Amino acid sequence: xxxxxxxxxxxxxxxxxxxxxxxxxxxxxxxxxxxxxxxxxxxxxxxxxxxxxxxxxxxxxxxxxxxxxxxxxxxxxxxxxxxxxxxxxxxxxxxxxxxxxxxxxxxxxxxxxxxxxxxxxxxxxxxxxxxxxxxxxxxxxxxxxxxxxxxxxxxxxxxxxxxxxxxxxxxxxxxxxxxxxxxxxxxxxxxxxxxxxxxxxxxxxxxxxxxxxxxxxxxxxxxxxxxxxxxxxxxxxxxxxxxxxxxxxxxxxxxxxxxxxxxxxxxxxxxxxxxxxxxxxxxxxxxxxxxxxxxxxxxxxxxxxxxxxxxxxxxxxxxxxxxxxxxxxxxxxxxxxxxxxxxxxxxxxxxxxxxxxxx
Numbered sequence: 198x199x200x201x202x203x204x205x206x207x208x209x210x211x212x213x214x215x216x217x218x219x220x221x222x223x224x225x226x227x228x229x230x231x232x233x234x235x236x237x238x239x240x241x242x243x244x245x246x247x248x249x250x251x252x253x254x255x256x257x258x259x260x261x262x263x264x265x266x267x268x269x270x271x272x273x274x275x276x277x278x279x280x281x282x283x284x285x286x287x288x289x290x291x292x293x294x295x296x297x298x299x300x301x302x303x304x305x306x307x308x309x310x311x312x313x314x315x316x317x318x319x320x321x322x323x324x325x326x327x328x329x330x331x332x333x334x335x336x337x338x339x340x341x342x343x344x345x346x347x348x349x350x351x352x353x354x355x356x357x358x359x360x361x362x363x364x365x366x367x368x369x370x371x372x373x374x375x376x377x378x379x380x381x382x383x384x385x386x387x388x389x390x391x392x393x394x395x396x397x398x399x400x401x402x403x404x405x406x407x408x409x410x411x412x413x414x415x416x417x418x419x420x421x422x423x424x425x426x427x428x429x430x431x432x433x434x435x436x437x438x439x440x441x442x443x444x445x446x447x448x449x450x451x452x453x454x455x456x457x458x459x460x461x462x463x464x465x466x467x468x469x470x471x472x473x474x475x476x477x478x479x480x481x482x483x484x485x486x487x488x489x490x491x492x493x494x495x496x497x498x499x500x501x502x503x504x505x506x507x508x509x510x511x512x513x514x515x516x517x518x519x520x521x522x523x524x525x526x527x528x529x530x531x532x533x534x535x536x537x538x539x540x541x542x543x544x545x546x547x548x549x550x551x552x553x554x555x556x
Contacts, residue, residue: 249292386404407435486501
């Protein structure tokens with residue numbers, strides 16, 4: 198049943214004029230059946246409610262398409278109220294005129310006296326007691342539906358804009374990461390080829406795996422954590438090919454489920470920074486220690502690196518705050534209020550502790 202109705206309902210909603218037409222037809226027949234006993238027959242009730250559709254429709258659309266956008270939404274409340282009150286008076290007069298000069302002509306036994314336009318317009322008590330509610334009950338219903346619909350559409354627009362903003366920002370930040378990976382790795386490969394090292398082919402393999410991950414797999418919002426670990430392992434392997442035995446790297450992993458989901462490339466800048474400023478300096482035996490632990494849905498990540506005493510060039514922009522800001526922005530966008538980042542720096546070392554609630 199639902200499968201049959203869904204395309205039919207969608208077709209109606211996509212044609213605004215049709216949905217409006219159906220609404221007024223349903224309203225007409227609803228009022229007609231509700232008032233049959235008061236008017237004595239379906240025909241009389243139908244004709245009376247049909248003629249009242251004219252002021253009801255005019256009043257509804259004057260509010261929806263004129264008063265609301267021009268005055269209410271522009272916060273011109275006094276003008277809105279004044280024009281609304283004038284509208285209630287005008288459309289109540291119209292309803293009374295249509296009933297007296299058209300409908301009553303059909304059913305009242307002659308001779309009878311018809312009220313003049315002046316008499317109708319000056320009888321405020323009768324207008325607001327008998328005709329205001331007849332006109333404006335459906336008007337208030339229509340306006341309420343329209344306001345709810347606009348609020349819902351605005352909420353959807355804001356959600357779409359926010360998602361697009363997050364996607365654009367994350368894409369920009371990922372684009373900042375990729376060149377660093379490529380530059381460092383290609384530089385390593387260049388050195389190995391100059392040395393005619395057998396490790397060059399291994400480097401190409403590691404690089405191809407990393408590129409495959411960054412270009413294709415990490416386009417998803419979440420990836421299996423084992424894939425992110427493999428990226429980190431490949432990066433470590435490439436750096437160890439470059440620095441050889443003089444670099445001490447410890448990578449401890451404790452994962453209770455390899456399929457736990459994580460946002461891709463969230464840790465890359467931290468690891469890259471550790472190698473850039475920990476292994477590239479003049480420390481005799483540089484050391485990098487990475488701990489990657491996942492318990493349930495919580496990630497506990499830490500990275501420690503020794504650093505040289507003298508200042509180094511900051512090609513990644515990390516110490517200037519570019520790389521660090523990048524990481525903080527990604528965490529705020531992807532894991533708002535679900536992460537904790539701590540950085541401890543001394544003259545000899547740099548330590549980062551990061552906790553993320555992954556779900």
